[in-house]
Amino acid sequence: xxxxxxxxxxxxxxxxxSVFAQDSVNHSGQASKHSALAASEGLASTATVASAAVAxxxxxxxxxSVVAGSVISEVGTSMADSAxxxxxxxxxxxxxxxxxxxxxxxxxAPNQVVKQQQDEK
Amino acid sequence: MKLRLIIIFVILAVxxxxxxxxxxxxxxxxxxxxxxxxxxxxxxxxxKGARAFIIARMGRPEKDLPDGIMFTHTAIAVxxxxxxxxxxxxxxxxxxxxxxxxxxxxxxELVVDYPVDFFWGAHELKAGIVxxxxxxxxxxxxxxxAGNDQALHNPKYSVIANPFNSQFQNCTEYTLxxxxxxxxxxxxxxxxxxxxxxxxxxxxxxxxxxxLMFGSMLMxxxxxxxxxxxxxxTTFTTxxxxxxxxxxxxEFLTLNSKGxxxxx
Numbered sequence: 292x293x294x295x296x297x298x299x300x301x302x303x304x305x306x307x308x309s310v311f312a313q314d315s316v317n318h319s320g321q322a323s324k325h326s327a328l329a330a331s332e333g334l335a336s337t338a339t340v341a342s343a344a345v346a347x348x349x350x351x352x353x354x355x356s357v358v359a360g361s362v363i364s365e366v367g368t369s370m371a372d373s374a375x376x377x378x379x380x381x382x383x384x385x386x387x388x389x390x391x392x393x394x395x396x397x398x399x400a401p402n403q404v405v406k407q408q409q410d411e412k
Numbered sequence: 413m414k415l416r417l418i419i420i421f422v423i424l425a426v427x428x429x430x431x432x433x434x435x436x437x438x439x440x441x442x443x444x445x446x447x448x449x450x451x452x453x454x455x456x457x458x459x460k461g462a463r464a465f466i467i468a469r470m471g472r473p474e475k476d477l478p479d480g481i482m483f484t485h486t487a488i489a490v491x492x493x494x495x496x497x498x499x500x501x502x503x504x505x506x507x508x509x510x511x512x513x514x515x516x517x518x519x520x521e522l523v524v525d526y527p528v529d530f531f532w533g534a535h536e537l538k539a540g541i542v543x544x545x546x547x548x549x550x551x552x553x554x555x556x557x558a559g560n561d562q563a564l565h566n567p568k569y570s571v572i573a574n575p576f577n578s579q580f581q582n583c584t585e586y587t588l589x590x591x592x593x594x595x596x597x598x599x600x601x602x603x604x605x606x607x608x609x610x611x612x613x614x615x616x617x618x619x620x621x622x623x624l625m626f627g628s629m630l631m632x633x634x635x636x637x638x639x640x641x642x643x644x645x646t647t648f649t650t651x652x653x654x655x656x657x658x659x660x661x662x663e664f665l666t667l668n669s670k671g672x673x674x675x676x
Contacts, residue, residue: 314471
């Protein structure tokens with residue numbers, strides 16, 4: 292088989308389908324994303340954007356929502372009816388949890404924050 | 413000379429077959445669409461009272477996905493009190509991910525982000541959602557809240573990691589490890605792998621040896637070192653089926669930007 296025929300064979304066999312379908316890519320630190328999100332504010336009433344500092348799981352203990360860390364040892368208690376009693380639950384559906392209308396995003400990567408700060412000077 | 417050109421052409425062309433694994437994906441949709449879809453996913457999960465659920469995204473067009481694979485990235489979303497930089501506390505879902513390290517695709521790191529971050533580079537605004545039963549949700553939250561999710565992280569990354577050993581790990585295998593750690597109340601990796609081998613059915617990666625050979629030669633995040641014979645890996649769908657088969661899934665579905673729900 293001639294070299295170019297071999298190469299063509301390889302190209303066709305390799306390039307015909309996408310084999311490895313993972314895309315474990317972090318979009319959190321993209322400066323372009325933060326610019327676009329910032330620009331989108333005002334396009335819709337619900338589109339206000341806020342950067343998060345920290346997220347703490349809400350654990351339910353004996354029908355009451357609590358912040359993780361304070362009562363980890365009591366986690367074994369059932370939360371089957373927890374949503375009804377959750378401090379965060381106030382909607383008519385007893386199992387519906389409250390979700391903020393704000394759009395929360397992770398902070399940009401440190402190097403991008405530094406660059407932004409330098410650009411602002 | 414001709415042969416050299418052909419080799420260069422092949423080397424340049426092969427990575428394109430797997431484009432999307434490495435570069436920071438640019439948005440495929442208008443920011444307002446992504447914002448709305450991300451919020452819709454949150455609201456759907458919240459309407460079901462889900463305090464922890466498995467979430468997946470499509471990082472490439474559906475037509476380009478290999479047989480049997482619906483989603484390209486999987487993680488666990490946890491209902492949380494989220495403190496903003498301003499000090500204000502809001503409720504929403506924080507997503508606990510294993511992501512490839514920027515610049516070192518054969519390495520990974522654990523990153524918490526939020527739905528709009530998660531779906532930012534998605535090619536199609538379609539989410540995979542598995543809501544575990546209440547008890548498993550509770551155990552997953554306890555695992556993460558205690559910081560034990562860190563103990564299950566293996567930073568050696570392979571796109572096609574074998575879920576039955578701990579040589580390499582990808583986002584879906586990490587998610588499976590979290591789930592099994594919660595189910596079996598253990599952080600013993602050997603036990604988790606043994607239980608996965610006994611009870612979990614992974615997805616066969618249908619591809620030729622030529623593709624695998626070139627992939628492992630040319631891409632840092634592709635290796636077959638942890639496989640013997642045919643290649644199997646963890647996917648969102650196989651995780652959903654695993655939980656469904658064991659009566660541990662309350663919901664297993666897809667949700668798209670039109671609000672259409674498809675049960676799996």
